[in-house]
Each structure stands twice: as C-alpha cells, then as structure tokens.
Amino acid sequence: MSYVPYGVVGIIGPWNFPFNLTIGEAIPALMAGNAVVLKPSEVTPGSAVLGAELARAAGLPPDVLQVVTGYGDTGQHLIELADMICFTGSVATGRKVAERCGQLLKPVTLELGGKDPMIVLRDADLERASSACVYGGLVNAGQVCISVERVYVEGPVYDAFVQKVVAKVRQVRQGPPDAGVVEVGSMTFPPQIDKVERHVQDAVARGAQVLTGGRRRTDLPGLYFEPTVLVDVDHDMEVMRDETFGPVIPIMKVRDEEEAIRLANESRYGLDASVWTRDLARGARVARRVQSGAVCVNDVLVNYAVTEVPMGGWKESGIGYRHGPGGIRKFCAQQSVVIDRFGTKSEINWWPMTPRKAKLFRRALNFFGSGWRRKLRGA
Template identity: 45%
Template structure:
C-alpha cells in the first residue's frame, strides 16, 4: 500500500507504548499449544493448520484440522453426553457456571496472553472479554433456574384444564464463533446452552482456536463433562456446513454473507438458528452533548479492539453547531492513543488480526482520500511496530459513493458527518441495511431515550458507545435487518436453546359432548361459556 497524501503524513504519528519484555513465544510455549490441541476432535486425516501471531508474524501454533467425519464423531460423542447432563437438576448445571466464573477471574492472566497472542489486541481490550464472559457466567449461573422453571398457564377450560409450559433442551448445539472475541463469543455463548441442558459442538475460527480450547479445559475443571463440549477446527467452507448438518440448533456469529448461507442450510433441515452478523453502527452527538465525555466515549466506541468488533462505531454524526469543537477534542484524543503489542497493560490499541483486515482498512481509507475525504487523524499503516498495525483513523468529507460510507470496515476507521436537525440525524443513522448497535450523546437523557426509540438497532446506548447495553446481560442483545436474527443475553439468550413444551391435564370432564349432551347442546353451552369468559376479562 502507498502513502495516501502529504497532508495525512503531516498529521503526526500515534505514540508507541513501552514494551512489556515478554515475547509471544514465552507466553504461549509450544508445550501449552500441544496440550490444548489435544482438545480438538480430529483424527489427523487433514493437514495441520498453521496460525501466526498478528503482533509479530511469527508462527504461533500448528493445529490438527477436523474432517467432516470428525465433525460427525464429535456430534455422536456430544449427543451421548447430553442425555445424562439434561437429566441433572438445573441448579447442578448452573453451579458449573458459577465455579467457572471464579476460576476465570483467578486465572485470567493465562487467557489474556492467549487472546493477545491470537488476536493482536491490547491487553485492556482482551480483559473486556474476561469481563463479559464472567458477567454471562454469573447471570446464567444465578438466573437459569428462573428462566427454565415450569410455568402455569391458563388452561382450555378454567378449573377443568391444568396447563404447564416446560422448557426442554434442544439437544446438541452447533456453534460457529469468530476470531475477534475468541473467549466471549465461544464460551460466553455456550454457557447458557449448557445451563439449559444442551451439549455444544463448537467450530471456532482456526486463528483463535487456542483461546476456546483453554476455556474448554477450564470448564471441565469447573465440573463440565468432557464430552459435552466438542471443539472442531478447520476451514469454514468444509467444517462449517458439516456442523450445521448435524446440529439441533445453530448459533452463528460472523459476517452477513456467511450468515445467509448458515440460515439457508439450517432452514433446509428445519432447525432454528440465531445469527449475529455485521454492522455499520452510528453514533449521534447532539447539540447539547457534553463534548469532553462524548469525545472520550467516541474513542472507546470506535477504536476498542482496533475497531474489530461488530458493535463498534463506524459512522459519527455530529450536530453542525458543535462539530468543530467536538472534532478538535476527538482528533486530539485519537492522535494521542498509544499503539503497542506488549503482553501487558499499557497500550491503548493493538494490531489488526490478519493481512485481509489490513487490506480492507487500507483500501477503504486510500479510496476515500483519493475521492476527496480528509484525514483528521491516523490514516497510515505502522509496519515498524508489527506487520498488521494501522493507526486509529478519522475521515471527514466522506460521500455516499465511497466504500467506507456503507460497507463494514471492521477496523479502526470512523467517518464523520454533520447534521442540522435530529430528524435528519435519525434518518441518516437508519439509512443502512444493518441494525446492530447505535449510540447517542445528550445531557437530556429523557430526550435521549425518546430518540433512541426511533433508531432501528437491536441495542442503543445513551451517553456510552456500546458497553452499557452489551454489559446489561439480563437484557437481549442482537441485530435488526442484515445484522442478524435472534438474541444473546437475557431470557432469549437461554430460551433459544430450548423447546417449549405444553403439558395439559384434563380433569373431571372431557372437552367433548358428555353427560348426555347432544352435539348441538354442547355447542350452545360452549358458546355461552366463551361469552362469559370474555365478559369476565379472563385471558
């Protein structure tokens, strides 16, 4: 890639965080890699997959790849283990999640090293995965009993019919998880499935399989039967369809394009699926916003994990009256972010995860600048830091024909747009096929909630970028439009892994002509009864 403009080079480069002294090789020794790799369901029939550390480019692991036959075996093992697991009381299953919660907090440094080594993200951003995962473990560990308990429902005939709604596990969940949040989007999504009585066959992205394998070891230590969580590794077009082919339900997180294929395959088998897909998330800065707090929030919302998270902000709408003042604050903070790849706290942003991500980020920025956009901060790769580093970047003057305007960049790039009225801001924020997350900033929180109700996204954050809604684990999280189907977190996050079953017990009289009633008399009696039930406001 070439430098974009002399103007962008004159902006100044982001500072470099001090090194941590430890190398990827020392933090993730091959003895650990070999031990974790034994958790993969694979017979050795396929060539090993080689992964590299994004921070340095060095070889990180050689992992056995699963074949389609291995996937079949994984489901067979999981299905046998699931029957005994489902027979346990919910409290005993949930207790495993609570023990896992404590173990994860105690041993977090181990997995922080793995997450950094596999993704290249800064350690603080790796810690947010620990935070999110433990919150999910605590929530479902405490709330699963309530979510899954039998519920008395109104029967067909009051007094004579007793109806109970029960929840039964789906069976074996086929889970396909991405590389960007390898702990939270693998084990975090599996925890409610286990609490609900299911087994899981997980296909993590090969690049970040070590993190998922480590989490599996920790869950087994917490009391999960070993066969209940199977992990298969391999190329997505080969292993992914095999997982969908055998699953009783599919939980997928990834791109919208792949999500469509998963949905079609699941629909062909008449099994359910939840899909968390892409986003082109917007942040609105209203005229009355606290600009200091909004600028700080924008930095987090746009550049956490180098922008490689589906709920990150990529479009920034600012009221024209405060645009210059806000952008001065935002650009200053963005230019001050410290880049680094040390395996310790200290860097504000790490690297991208792959050459593919770097190419997309570089192309979006370069094409936009050539078409007239202005770089307010960043805009350059930083190969002297590592092969995949790219500066946090702010683009002004982006127009609709530029790819960065509508396509998901999934990197540390945000485009700025000015607006004059709230109606305009809402309309432009909603002018996308995606609908995952949005953010708005105002001192009038009542007004903020009213505007939030008009934004077509699954989560909306007032005076925060994304963490407030995502961290509210008792509430649902997911997307509208091309951002997906279904929800994680809250009641929906666990009930999606269950089948609703109604058990109705009829007493004394059947729902049919009896006691000498003719068909005509039976119809007349029920007609009178139905009118009475409505008059009495009985549901």
C-alpha cells in the same frame, strides 16, 4: 411450560474475541442442558481449545464440551450433525449458514455484522461524547461488532466535537504489548487490514479528508493501521455503508435530529447504536426511533456487559439474541402441557352438536364479539 434442551449445540465462532464469543456462548448452552461442539475460526482456534481444557480441569464431564478445528468444511459438517447452530461472523457466511439450517429445518441464531451509528445532538456533553467516540471506535483496533462505525453530529457542535476527537485520537498510543502502555494494538487478520485500507482510500477518492492517521504503520511488526479520523464523508462511501471493522472514525455533519435518525437508519445493519444528549427523555425518545437491537444513551458498548437484557441484531445484523432469559431459553425447545381441571364427561364444543349447543355458541360470539366490556358496564 417447560424447556427441553435441543441435545447437541454447534457453536461456530469468529476470529475476534475468540474466547468470549465461543466459550462465552457455550456456557448458557451448557446451562440449558445441552452438550456443545465448538468450531472456532481457523484464524484464532487456540482460545476455544484452551477454554475447553479449563472446563475439563474445573470438573466438566468429559466430552460435554468439545472443540473441532478446521476450515469452512468443518463448519459445514457441524451444521449437518448438530441439533442447533449458533453462528457469529460475517453476513455472507451467515446467509449460507441460515440457508442450510432452513433446508434442514434446524434452529439457528446468527450474530452478524454491524455499522453502528453514534448520534451526537447539540446539547450533548461533548467532553464525554468525544471520549466515548475515541474509545468506542478504536478499542481492540476497531475489531468489535458493536464498535462506533459512523458518527452523526448536529451542525452547531460539529466543529467542537471533531476538534476534541482529533486531539484525543492523536494522544492514543499504538504498538505491541511489550512496548509499554498502549491503547491500540495490531489487527488480527491480514484481509481485514486490507479492507480497512480500501475503505479509507475509497473515502479519500470520493472527497473525504483525513484529519489524522489514514495509513498502515510499516514501522511496527504486525498488522498496524493508524487510528484514523475522517470528515466530509457521505453515504456514497464504503466507510459509511459497509462494516469497516478497523480503527477508523468517520464523522458526518447533520442539520438536525431528524436527519441524524434518518441517516442512522439508512443501513442494512442494525446491531448497536448510541445517542448523546443531556436530556435523558429526549435520548430515550431518539433511541427508540433507531433501527437497532440495542441503543445506549450517553454510553457506548456497555449494553454487552448488561447481561440481564438481550443483545441481538435487526435487519442483516442477525437473528436471535444472546443474554437475558432468552439467551438461555434459545437453546431449548419449548413445550406446553395443558391439563384438564374439572374432569367432566364431555365438553360443550365436542360432538354431537345439538340445537342447544349452537344457540349457546351464537350467544357467546355475540357477547364477546361486540363490545362485551361495554355490555358489562351497562353502557
């Protein structure tokens, strides 16, 4: 088995984590022997440009890593010209990329949206789980594809968990970098904060309660939305169905483990998830029932840093994986080479067919097709 680089890999990146999700994806493509053309988001193009400059300064041969900037039509041209496409972004755009690559019969990987569930079971360490919920839901102002987007908590610990989360969210410091020590900054993309606001308003209109946050911050320069905790939520609300991608933590009470798993899987997404319990065997069992490309037990987001294992989405969260051996091999065509060992003049299955060959074939089919292991044991 050998792996042959495709040639030129086109990487179309998103506006969030614009360095890691462009240059970070280019590195394994280059390691696999390809040249790379990056098309960063038009919202945050500078990070990829800087990354390419650093690569050249470090000695990467000229033009092996190139950056083209522009809008959607630039990405469309790259799809036409590259030998493989690697796309990270929204489900809607991912469908269009997949459609065109399918028409061209061109290999493609897609990392799309997520609506990542957190399942808190009644025996969880609530102190750790609540801290993880706050960090996992608010880091980078919630603009993380594997952030905590919805939380399901078993009834007996629901009130205590919510109380801890709300208290910790109220202690989160928000502001610009020059304001001192802050945990949550501005959002990146104006249409995204509009979507966050719309999700919160829809939830409230359908009966959700805002325990803290819930509004834009007009006192700060930029796109700031208050770290928000919602309760009394259900799956009729956009905030529990669609990717919010903002600093909002909706928490839902469930009867038991079974209901938590059912609701976690009641989604068109399947990128990341977490399960919280002191019983690690139970955690692993529940994790295997969650329809998601990756599940953490008693942690959040950390699977992305475990680069030995693959990361990718199920359902509408994408096709293909990054990280692990497959994260490099995906940038190659596989070739099998089979070499004859014995050098005989002919093979038994070659023509001309004879009665003796036919008899041997029948005996072989009878032996291997009717319990040959049992026959060898004399049973």
